[in-house]
Amino acid sequence: MDKIDYQAILERISEEIKPFCGKGKIADYIPVLAKVPANQFAMAITTVTGEEYVIGDSEVEFSIQSISKVFTLTLAMKKLGDDIWKRVNLEPSGTSFNSLVQLEYENGIPRNPFINAGAIVVSDAIYDGRGKTKNQIIRFVRDLSGNNSLYFDEEVAESERKFGHRNRAMANLTKSFGNLNNMADEVLDIYYHQCAIGMNVLDLSRSFLYLANEGVNSRTNERVISGRQTKRINSLMLTSGLYDAVGDFAYWVGLPGKSGVGGGIVAVVPSVLSVAVWSPELNESGNSLVGVKALELFTTYAQNSIF
Amino acid sequence: MDKIDYQAILERISEEIKPFCGKGKIADYIPVLAKVPANQFAMAITTVTGEEYVIGDSEVEFSIQSISKVFTLTLAMKKLGDDIWKRVNLEPSGTSFNSLVQLEYENGIPRNPFINAGAIVVSDAIYDGRGKTKNQIIRFVRDLSGNNSLYFDEEVAESERKFGHRNRAMANLTKSFGNLNNMADEVLDIYYHQCAIGMNVLDLSRSFLYLANEGVNSRTNERVISGRQTKRINSLMLTSGLYDAVGDFAYWVGLPGKSGVGGGIVAVVPSVLSVAVWSPELNESGNSLVGVKALELFTTYAQNSIF
Amino acid sequence: MDKIDYQAILERISEEIKPFCGKGKIADYIPVLAKVPANQFAMAITTVTGEEYVIGDSEVEFSIQSISKVFTLTLAMKKLGDDIWKRVNLEPSGTSFNSLVQLEYENGIPRNPFINAGAIVVSDAIYDGRGKTKNQIIRFVRDLSGNNSLYFDEEVAESERKFGHRNRAMANLTKSFGNLNNMADEVLDIYYHQCAIGMNVLDLSRSFLYLANEGVNSRTNERVISGRQTKRINSLMLTSGLYDAVGDFAYWVGLPGKSGVGGGIVAVVPSVLSVAVWSPELNESGNSLVGVKALELFTTYAQNSIF
């Protein structure tokens, strides 16, 4: 196969997504997210062979929100191995990402680690009962991205806390079923902070490269997790990474990916590359409207759907 | 009709319920309730004409728990009139009394004021935002019962709070739908205290007499609520007062009533009397096992089912 | 108490309901019901002492629809006694009257005999496996009403069958749980016919008089069912007789009653009278809009709410 000209693909995409700008809706459930200017777009590719490509507003930092759930799951798998699956399932949820209904019917075992209840259980699993867990998370993300200036945006975390009645409902319901070891508010503090990390698209594509590289951080050559665990995180992203549009994303894009309500989406072509896209306006499923379109164009032009 | 010999009926009941003692299970979701001695039974009748009858362990105080929801609903109806029905529905729930499922499907409007979520909304409705609400509640119950030594059992309230993860889930879910004006924890403090009132069966039958007396406290001759509102509370007790055994209770007993997990049940024969029973062991529906049986015998012998 | 002038009350009601005419919506799920002229109203009272009062379009026959479920339940209780409660529960449903959701979660045991699934199970229980059951039903209703010209409206029954996909779904789901002894289509044939009986308001109030008369048909002096069973049917009507507006009806009217989508409602004042009302336009809960209002006025003026 000829070498793919990724930069040309990014340029083509940045043209073709233009008609889709202005068609979505910025997340407004917390004020601090609502004030992000619309009409921004950035995309970045990092390959396992060390090449990087960017386009658009690639300097702008955005809130990664739910994308962070992949980082904390990785930490939990490093700490607990397969024991984490005793506390959280790995099946698609089939219902809205923050539904308490399913959690109640399934006795406090969340459907997967990427719905909020699941991520809260994962936060509980990595919480050390003292103050060091947040440090551990931010250091982990700095190591993956190679960007030591990444930080928790306390304004975002505080805003999440202030308007987080539903998450507090979920954490307390989980606790009522005995599936939370620590106090709900302590665990939510971890959870809100992990969601409140800001980074740009290149930071993001670099941070996910280990999932395209059999678990190894290619910048430092350190193993993050085993190759087997890497495949599993990728499979989980494919079956549960895009809220209630998992099937849609698998159908139109065909890559394991994870999205956040901040407008970021990151996807992985196993053994080849990671690709991050950001555009703050969301579609009805809560995923970046332009981001999904851009990734669909990407797999079409680069011919690298896993299917 | 000949005058009914209620004392003879109570004596007959206290014999006939004996085979049912020891067949239920004391509530153990909080330790302080679990340590109540089983095998206790008491029953009291207060008529609108001022007669009183008691039998059994009628001196023993028990925790009224959910029975208190009738008192706070009455306070909310006094304060808000029919406006309270904008925030809580008046239909039977059809599911377990603490289900979050229904609350989520129905957008935070609880099915009725006697399920936990509904009672929490009622507590929010009567909360003044400062510290006086608890005083108001206990004074109201003292007035109804004529017993000025009634008090909140702080040990019970604290125990409810400590193990109240599911109630906290419910309050936060309600808040997430915008149906709670105050902070969840403040409202729950009211709620846990109202449930933690201790009284004996005679206090209880006296406290409910206004619902048999067209809304008038017959001891003081003061109107508590209107006759019309009285009928409504009675109808609500009939359709929603016995957790998930409303139909069963209407079928076998045939009176408006309200039960609590402390083992108390109180029922009303409109225009005639109120009757309270207490026995701490519960049946599968969370109602006093002996208490339900005793009331079934009572309406059979006194021939006063409303149907 | 002075003798109540029921005729005057009926006249007052027929004036006061006028503003509510034209505000509802005629049932249109089957064409044959949709063509009933709106703006009709009739009301009839039959007392246990033999007096009768009528007003309005009292000659017009209407389709009793779900009201028939009380007749078939009575037949099933005569045939099986309390064994019928092994196959159908007696709790309010808390959800829309034709929901399959609850039926599935509760393993094919319908919540009560007045939701469609419950009535289908009751039809199965009285079905003899041959052709005589329909005859038995119509004879029973003729005996109760004293009107030997009552008949099944075959056009209505056929229309119900033709558009009855959801009932067929329900019957088959019940069968899949083993709670239907006969073939779904045979049972549905019984069910559609019982719903397709036409009568006028006076027929209807006469037919229900046994439930106000401790189970005795006062015209023939024959016992229909025991006094105990009578109370139970009344309690069931109160907790489950008005679709998803049971609490509302108990709150505003305060009588055991049963409604049908044909616009009829019948209610019982135990030991006193039965009252039937008909007006074809329905409110959002599927009950006659004017009918509910008329009964609310009735219990207000006659002062005979059971609460």
Add this chain to the structure above:
Amino acid sequence: MDKIDYQAILERISEEIKPFCGKGKIADYIPVLAKVPANQFAMAITTVTGEEYVIGDSEVEFSIQSISKVFTLTLAMKKLGDDIWKRVNLEPSGTSFNSLVQLEYENGIPRNPFINAGAIVVSDAIYDGRGKTKNQIIRFVRDLSGNNSLYFDEEVAESERKFGHRNRAMANLTKSFGNLNNMADEVLDIYYHQCAIGMNVLDLSRSFLYLANEGVNSRTNERVISGRQTKRINSLMLTSGLYDAVGDFAYWVGLPGKSGVGGGIVAVVPSVLSVAVWSPELNESGNSLVGVKALELFTTYAQNSIF
């Protein structure tokens, strides 16, 4: 990469699955399936370059059951293109494969074409209203497999019909929402027949090779569907092909696949091969217990998870 010795892998697998034989449970919801002898195992691989490998009871024909849903979906996509997605969604269901609950909440639009309700809608979509559809299906499967002796097992189809109360419930519920053009029983006749095709593992792996070959039948060189549609069917199999164990299968096996309660599972390595396995004992999710284990070993040894 060295050439993979698939025959050696099959031999190794057939040894290593032995401890898992006898641990599952043969489908017994219809008698005709229940009488299949346990302790059978067969596996077959067909590569896009024309090589074939088999092991075990590869001559034995088994009922493909739900695997047939991929064939009828392919026919529907050929006939309707993307219009089929107006009538059926493409998201994972998150609940048991035959649940009516979700179908009711989502107004008769099945979650995906591989749950029963979805497959029934697909059957309706390809039904011509006359008798030729079954012929079309069997011819299509014969063409894909190259085996002209494949046939519908009428005994199995009749058994499915006889015990198919839940499927009839589902079809009628779908019809009640207007999402079935033909009569429920006619559509179910198509559905039961498609499930009742018998074949052996080699037939099965050959039949699915077009999904590994960009949509082309490599035996005849005819295009079955477009490359784009092929990727989509593969993505759908990955997100919805294994009943309620989709996440588990993606996690442990990592290939698009489809299972049936007859004990067959077929999976696709895009651009490389199709692999079929059969062993009649099922695990708790209704998938072949030994089959899942065998495919997990297969992707481990052949190193061809798509993740």
